Amino acid sequence: MKKIFIYFLAVGFLLETSCDDSLEITAAHDFDIVIEKSTYAVDEEITFQLSGEPGIITFYSGEIGCDYEYRNGRIVPPGEATLSFNNRVIYGTQPNQFSVLASTDYSGLRNIDAIKSAKWIDITDRFTLATTDAYVPAGVADLADVVAEGMPLYIAFRFIQDPATNAAPRTWNINNLALTSITTIGATLLANHLTGGFELFYVGPKETSGRSSVASGSITLRANSNWSSVPAYTEDWCVSKGFDFGAKDLGPDRPVKVKGNSDAKTETFTYSYTKPGTYKAYFVATNATIKEQETIIKEVTIEIIP
Template sequence: MILSAVLLMASCSKELKVDNAPGFDVSTASNTYKVGQEIKFNITGGTAHIISFYSGETLKDYAFREGRTLSIRDAGATLEFQNSVQVGTQAGQLSFLYSTDFNGDYSSLASVKAATWTDITSRFAPLATSATFVPTTISPKDISDLIVPGKPIYFAFKYVTKPQATNGLARQWFIQTFAVKSKLKLNGTTTLTIADQVNAGFRIVDENKENAPARASVTSTRVTLYGNEYLTADMPRFNPNDPMYDPNDPRYNPRDPAYNPTAKIPVYVPFNAASPYNDPTSEHWAVSKAINIESVNLGPDLSTALKGISSPNLDAHFYTYTAPGTYKAVFVASNNTIDDVKAIVKEITITITP
């Protein structure tokens, strides 16, 4: 029985190998066609498990299947974003800056401010005055003159909170649809985005993170800038009799309908009238990652899937080119198991005339 079990385990662990690549080939009636003329690619060996097709057009080129990086040096760039503001009354809190000598040290506000930052808020004026996002009709703005060859560029939203007792409550700003785009267009038509809201890599750098933390945050769709909370003696947190300090409050009882599984009993700290952090002057910045304005990574060119393992056999593929040129149409066919793959590549040069 032991011997049988060992043999069974050995057979179960054996890799499933593919014996041979598929006997696969592709042909066309001609190598020259006109724009808009349908081409029939005749397929032999369409029983292959998987078949994919690269037309040879930009972003569909087999030669760039591992990735495509395009030089945009000296092409210039534009920048755009939307912004809105709500709550509070404090004025002049937000500004927009750039740097080409920041060293990427986000560990403290002092480290960030050690770089040379230039205020370019006026280029994007007027900023929002309400919760309605300022429309993109005022964007994009040309930033070609800000680029220093061979150096990345950083952008930052600077937010300053003055004492709120005398300057009004802090306002809450939202930044979204941030985008840096090359003025060079792919094939003369497609916009090349260098950095957007998702990959601009904004980080919050807070001056008083420990004692008067800003209520700022960064998500994949928005940067929120909001000052520290204005602390006064009449706030609920400074009332020792507030229910949140009572261990028997229903929110802490799993058997009560009012139970909140994320609620934690806070530690009571009395109000300190002499604390300089009740209503300080403070600032925090949302600083981007280094943005390279000399090249853009477009990622790998992608194929079109023609057949999967469970798909019917394929004897032809039809395709139409919409622009003149010479294209290398490539078909990749493979036989596959969970452990192995054997593939064959077939290429046909197609000339498309006007």
């Protein structure tokens, strides 16, 4: 028993000595960075000269998603909402067949009763509608007054075939649609006519085979093929999925690893920017043990020109 006690005492002493040695933190305060100049061109390689003996080095470029100022989280406030598309019209003479609508009141249920019971805002007059069979840009419409915080926005194209007009129906095509959110982090394309979840719903005895469609080339809205021999009032609704234009929690911005504890000493780091602007770049150097940590932060302002 005496020998066993002495053995464990010796092992304990060795472990304690080893731990004590590992707790002697190496200073990080001697870390520094140097660059040749403060102005660089887009895609030009920047070489940062690194000095000191930090165990861990990370880099924040100052770009969106890698910005030190947002290391604890980034909340993007609501921005602008815009809608644009190209359109054309062929055949017929029936007036006021085509309209563009928006709603934050729609429940999202994918049936015509839910669609018809929602409150839709007519935004047709915000666009330039075609008068010939050549595609024309409808323009870019601001939807800021339509968007409601916490409510999804739905877009609909409605096509009415009304025999009471005594006029031949027309055919409308929509392509190059862009529903865009413009916030403090830039413009984001939320949907085109294929990714917007557009689906067709009908009022009245509507033919569906070979008529209105959502296809790769365009959204097509057209009347029944037998409209002249079997006149009937119909509506075609092409309705998108819902889009959230409210504030977004993007979580914390993340740095780029330059050096880890187990890596050899790093004396240079290279980086290039893809967009012009003025960036505040940060290097965070850290030495740490299980009991203590020392961190030093170095900041440099870099101008990127086209």
